[in-house]
Amino acid sequence: MKVGVIQSNYIPWRGYFDFINSVDLFVIYDDVQYSKGSWRNRNQLKFPEGPKWITLPVKVNLGMMINEVTVKELDWKKQHSDLLTQSLGKAPFFDDAMKVWEKGISGENKFLTDLNINITKSICDYLGIKTKIVRSEPYDLSGTKTDRLMNLFKKIGATSYLSGPAAESYLDIELFKANNIDLYYKKYTYPVYDQLSEPFLPAVSILDLIANKGKEAIDLYKSSEPDTAKVICKN
Numbered sequence: 001m002k003v004g005v006i007q008s009n010y011i012p013w014r015g016y017f018d019f020i021n022s023v024d025l026f027v028i029y030d031d032v033q034y035s036k037g038s039w040r041n042r043n044q045l046k047f048p049e050g051p052k053w054i055t056l057p058v059k060v061n062l063g064m065m066i067n068e069v070t071v072k073e074l075d076w077k078k079q080h081s082d083l084l085t086q087s088l089g090k091a092p093f094f095d096d097a098m099k100v101w102e103k104g105i106s107g108e109n110k111f112l113t114d115l116n117i118n119i120t121k122s123i124c125d126y127l128g129i130k131t132k133i134v135r136s137e138p139y140d141l142s143g144t145k146t147d148r149l150m151n152l153f154k155k156i157g158a159t160s161y162l163s164g165p166a167a168e169s170y171l172d173i174e175l176f177k178a179n180n181i182d183l184y185y186k187k188y189t190y191p192v193y194d195q196l197s198e199p200f201l202p203a204v205s206i207l208d209l210i211a212n213k214g215k216e217a218i219d220l221y222k223s224s225e226p227d228t229a230k231v232i233c234k235n
Contacts, residue, residue, distance in 0.1 A: 002184075003158040005029045005136070005149065007066060008116035009039040010056055011101065011123075011205040014221040015188045020120075021129045022186065022227060023162050027152065030066040030113045031137040040066060041112055043205045045087040048197040051204060054083050058112055067137055069112040077105060084207065090196055093214035097207045100126050123206060127218055146172040150179050162186055162227060173231055180233045187225035 004023035008030055009016060020026045034040060042055035057072035084101065088094050104119030113135070121133065139155045141148050153161065160182035163171060168185060176183045192200050193213055201208075209217045 001025060001156075001158055002160040002162055002182075003027060003153065003156065004162045005152065006164070007032065007038075007040060008113050008120065009043065010041050010112075010116055011043045011054070011119060011207055012039070013043070013203045014190060014206045014209055014217075015186075015203075015223075016120075017123060017127055017129060017206060017221050018188070018190075018223050019162065019164070019186055020124065020131050020133070021127075021222065023131060025156065025158070026131050026133045027156075028113065028117060028133065028135045030135060031141065032066060034060055034064050034066045034069050036060070040069070040116070041071075044201075044203070045083060046195055046197070046201050046204045046208055047087055051201055052083070052087075054080055054205070056112065056115070067111065067113045067135070070110050071112055071115055088196070088208060088211040091208075091211035094211045096126070096214055097211035100210060101207060123210075126210065127221060145170060146175045150175055150181070153179065153181055160184065168230070176231045177233060181231075182229070182233055183231040184227040184229055186227055187223050189223050189225040191220060191224065193220055 001024045003025045004019055005027040006029060008028050041058050042053050044051040045054050057074050057076055059070045059072055084098065088097060100122050104122035109115035109118060136152060139152055141151050143151050158181060162184045165185050190202060193209060195212055209220060213220055
């Protein structure tokens with residue numbers, strides 16, 4: 001079973017969903033410390049003058065875990081709806097993007113992780129992604145960095161792990177070999193698509209892709225390069 005582990009993001013870019021689609025089990029890694037200024041509660045939208053942040057207002061204290069962070073009870077839904085309309089309102093499939101977003105934010109979403117997961121699942125439904133999504137919290141993990149991942153792998157029965165390329169600098173490859181876990185790195189190589197203005201911005205929220213291309217997004221969110229095998233263990 002190939003497993004991917006990433007923290008939750010607010011309306012992520014297309015690579016996030018390509019990553020989810022590339023594994024058998026996707027683990028939301030939110031029982032770790034929250035970092036201010038990260039992608040957990042914000043993302044970028046495209047405007048003619050360049051990218052702009054769309055940010056969820058959150059309640060957070062120093063040292064708080066991501067799964068403890070709550071969303072402030074402000075009128076952010078109206079503000080975000082307005083921002084999405086300003087950014088994407090003239091796109092041919094804007095209604096699709098808005099319906100996906102509105103479905104994701106509906107209901108009681110007090111905690112940031114709950115909101116992010118609901119939006120992620122709504123987008124996955126639109127893209128036809130069937131990967132099972134779980135949270136890391138119930139597994140009661142211990143250890144740090146690679147040791148903590150190995151603790152997770154043992155509990156869920158993982159045989160291979162897909163990592164983002166940035167993790168290569170700190171993952172302990174020898175632990176993967178010792179635990180007989182195959183290690184792959186994700187390749188993020190995507191085609192350009194028509195946006196409402198130039199220059200093309202590749203890393204904005206996937207809502208941009210959906211608004212501009214509709215169901216064609218199902219083909220356009222997948223990397224053209226296969227994942228790179230770093231460690232292959234022979235069982």
